Amino acid sequence: MQISGDAILKLIGIDQPEAYDAISIVLKEKKLYPDIVAFPKKNTHGERIFIEFQGNIDEMIRFSLASKITMSCAHDHYNGPILGVIIYTDQQCKNAALPVKIHSEHDKSYNLCANFKEIVLPTYSEKQFAKIDQRLTILAPFTISQKLPVKKLSQLCRQWKKILFNVYPKDKHKDISNVLSLFILNRFKDISVKEVKEMLNFDLSETRAGKELIGLGQREGQKHFLIMTLKDRFGKLSERIELEIKQSNVNTLVKMRKSLFDFSSIEDVYSWWELYGKPIKKP
DSSP states (O other), X not given: OOOOHHHHHHHTTOSOGGGEEEEEEEEOTTTOOEEEEEEEOTTOOOOEEEEEEEOSOOTTHHHHHHHHHHHHHHHHTOOSOEEEEEEESSHHHHHHOOOOOOOOSSOGGGOOOOEEEEEEGGGSOXXXXXXXXXXXXXXGGGGSOTTOOHHHHHHHXXXXXXXXXHHSOGGGHHHHHHHHHHHHHHHOTTOOHHXXXXXXXXXXXXXXHHHHHHHHHHHHHHHHHXXXXXXXXXXXXXXXXXXXXXXXXXXXXXXXXXXGGGOOSHHHHHHHHHHHSOOOXXX
């Protein structure tokens, strides 16, 4: 799925976005957010730009971006100027990210020389996005309160769709509806795929990204069910156990759900996990 890269370049403060080629704008299968990589056009002087959209809490996101940058540079034998950007969809995502330091006191050859910038979408307004570039209206769902009534959200969705259909060519309209649907579902956790379909007159469940998102929602539901059930039976769980469950794959979740009634104590949970899940240390 492709959306306009030069509009995003404007958002991060690039004065001449036309001097870049956004060579990779893809909807990631697992994280459901687009990555953008922009290279200066021939005969122009500029930095390579790596943009990461972050819509979930990942304390290692800065490390991840730094690793992608170094791997790309190694692949292309590039050692010129670099700009790395993380665009967070929520302030909590930024707050959770650990600081990354790539600095060597012993050998200056290992110091990473790059500029980094971070943007938090909810700190902007829809008007600010429109002033930069109307195509950025695609990010409008992140500018409004998550407690907004469904009726008002529905009105705004139709308004955003109309604006975007006016500024994007017709052959991009399906992609726009798809991305807008995904962003709405990310921002408003209690909204269902069915409700988004009614708001935008677009069936997200028929798209690849929609199917992945629905599958992700089902997995998250299983994780929530297991955590709440264990808490109800054995009291407060340690943060370590919760984290391990949240990081588990589908097969482990299914096995654990089938074994729930075999547990008579929290020690049984530990024993089961050591055999079938990722081993954890007792608190």
